[in-house]
Amino acid sequence: MRERSIPEATVGRLPVYLRALVEMAEQGTTTISSETLAEAAGVNSAKVRKDLSHLGSYGTRGVGYDVAYLIHQVRRELGLTQDWPVLIVGIGNLGHALANYRGFAERGFRVVALLDSDPAKVGEDVGGLTVRRLDELGGVVRENEVAIGVIATPATAAQDVADRMVEAGINSILNFAPAVISVPPDVSVRKVDLSIELQILAFYEQRKAALQAVKRGRAADLAQV
Amino acid sequence: MRERSIPEATVGRLPVYLRALVEMAEQGTTTISSETLAEAAGVNSAKVRKDLSHLGSYGTRGVGYDVAYLIHQVRRELGLTQDWPVLIVGIGNLGHALANYRGFAERGFRVVALLDSDPAKVGEDVGGLTVRRLDELGGVVRENEVAIGVIATPATAAQDVADRMVEAGINSILNFAPAVISVPPDVSVRKVDLSIELQILAFYEQRKAALQAVKRGRAADLAQV
DNA sequence: CAGTGTGAACCTTTTCACAGCA
DNA sequence: TGCTGTGAAAAGGTTCACACTG
Numbered sequence: 474m475r476e477r478s479i480p481e482a483t484v485g486r487l488p489v490y491l492r493a494l495v496e497m498a499e500q501g502t503t504t505i506s507s508e509t510l511a512e513a514a515g516v517n518s519a520k521v522r523k524d525l526s527h528l529g530s531y532g533t534r535g536v537g538y539d540v541a542y543l544i545h546q547v548r549r550e551l552g553l554t555q556d557w558p559v560l561i562v563g564i565g566n567l568g569h570a571l572a573n574y575r576g577f578a579e580r581g582f583r584v585v586a587l588l589d590s591d592p593a594k595v596g597e598d599v600g601g602l603t604v605r606r607l608d609e610l611g612g613v614v615r616e617n618e619v620a621i622g623v624i625a626t627p628a629t630a631a632q633d634v635a636d637r638m639v640e641a642g643i644n645s646i647l648n649f650a651p652a653v654i655s656v657p658p659d660v661s662v663r664k665v666d667l668s669i670e671l672q673i674l675a676f677y678e679q680r681k682a683a684l685q686a687v688k689r690g691r692a693a694d695l696a697q698v
Numbered sequence: 699m700r701e702r703s704i705p706e707a708t709v710g711r712l713p714v715y716l717r718a719l720v721e722m723a724e725q726g727t728t729t730i731s732s733e734t735l736a737e738a739a740g741v742n743s744a745k746v747r748k749d750l751s752h753l754g755s756y757g758t759r760g761v762g763y764d765v766a767y768l769i770h771q772v773r774r775e776l777g778l779t780q781d782w783p784v785l786i787v788g789i790g791n792l793g794h795a796l797a798n799y800r801g802f803a804e805r806g807f808r809v810v811a812l813l814d815s816d817p818a819k820v821g822e823d824v825g826g827l828t829v830r831r832l833d834e835l836g837g838v839v840r841e842n843e844v845a846i847g848v849i850a851t852p853a854t855a856a857q858d859v860a861d862r863m864v865e866a867g868i869n870s871i872l873n874f875a876p877a878v879i880s881v882p883p884d885v886s887v888r889k890v891d892l893s894i895e896l897q898i899l900a901f902y903e904q905r906k907a908a909l910q911a912v913k914r915g916r917a918a919d920l921a922q923v
Numbered sequence: 924c925a926g927t928g929t930g931a932a933c934c935t936t937t938t939c940a941c942a943g944c945a
Numbered sequence: 946t947g948c949t950g951t952g953a954a955a956a957g958g959t960t961c962a963c964a965c966t967g
Contacts, residue, residue, distance in 0.1 A: 672778065744959075
């Protein structure tokens with residue numbers, strides 16, 4: 474295929490494939506079939522083949538994909554051949570965790586600054602960086618060419634922080650605050666909401682419990698007959 | 699409509715509507731139109747109406763939805779009228795943050811236990827709970843009727859922890875570890891992967907940069923003519 | 924007459940199934 | 946022969962547009 478614009482759903486899975494591929498490479502695997510990769514990524518093989526076909530024809534029929542080459546191609550496609558300076562606003566519990574998260578650096582996301590509006594937190598040392606004042610945001614973005622901002626503030630502060638980020642020229646935001654933020658159409662926002670995930674699980678959990686009850690009910694009915 | 703099985707996409711948005719509705723109620727709003735709710739939730743009004751129609755006909759034509767009543771219905775549908783005991787395994791940076799996250803308790807998710815396999819962490823006090831040994835998991839689940847487990851361990855430990863959770867009878871798992879875990883088909887898993895979110899942002903960020911370059915290229919071409 | 928509820932059209936994503944190639 | 950790459954079919958989700966009603 475190799476046509477412009479990879480489907481959103483595919484973009485969301487490429488990082489998962491990438492992780493699986495890197496693991497394979499570390500274990501010394503040099504070639505992988507869509508079936509094996511699918512298993513490692515928790516999807517089915519048709520999906521893997523369709524997804525990878527959007528990057529180009531990098532497989533060999535009858536054999537599979539060359540792991541190292543595919544890693545390179547996926548990295549290139551995702552834009553991970555370059556370093557991405559990231560800043561984090563809101564150094565509470567979550568901000569701390571994010572600042573110390575080693576998984577970011579491993580994938581080329583370099584945390585260059587931590588900001589907080591609370592004077593009590595400014596100056597604190599977290600994960601090798603000193604927490605700065607929120608109004609230094611513009612300067613930090615300019616100095617480090619930050620393109621990605623992470624919001625880890627309480628919900629009430631999220632929109633203000635987002636506005637400041639946009640103002641400073643950031644146009645990709647990862648929002649952990651439990652709030653909907655509005656930004657200009659050319660700015661990408663992704664949202665991670667911890668309690669929403671639990672609520673979704675609760676829904677399915679409840680439904681399972683209800684199903685069990687129905688089953689038990691039927692069993693009882695049958696026993697009565 | 700009010701037919702069995704609400705679409706997955708709708709289930710994912712109900713918590714967002716719920717949050718917006720609760721905010722509205724706190725501000726004293728008693729009635730809301732799909733248009734207003736849509737704006738607060740960051741979606742369009744047709745989607746809101748379709749989504750809500752899956753719960754039943756709770757709106758009034760020409761008027762809108764009764765906020766309090768709709769909150770009740772959404773809560774009921776999501777299974778939030780009951781308390782959900784939750785346990786967290788892996789009390790590193792992220793586990794700490796999750797243990798202290800107030801948003802869980804506010805929505806009826808009660809953290810009843812924190813577990814870690816590292817003896818150095820066992821006994822530590824985090825957010826009012828004492829960290830326990832991982833092998834106490836079975837007992838904790840039984841005592842508290844835990845139905846939802848949160849994995850906040852490193853990737854290498856995730857599958858083992860998931861196995862223990864399943865073994866103990868948990869059948870809803872929220873996985874923060876950057877690893878694919880496999881569980882029986884009747885167990886629900888949701889995954890939150892911090893670095894995957896950044897990778898997705900990087901992809902779109904890169905594409906935006908490429909587009910800018912093309913535009914600049916065209917501008918240069920035009921200037922040449 | 925303002926705003927819901929919903930068929931119908933449309934678009935995206937997934938799955939199927941197999942031709943074609945190393 | 947085994948596995949990729951991909952049209953075609955199916956499923957799922959979104960948007961449109963309007964009949965209907967309080």
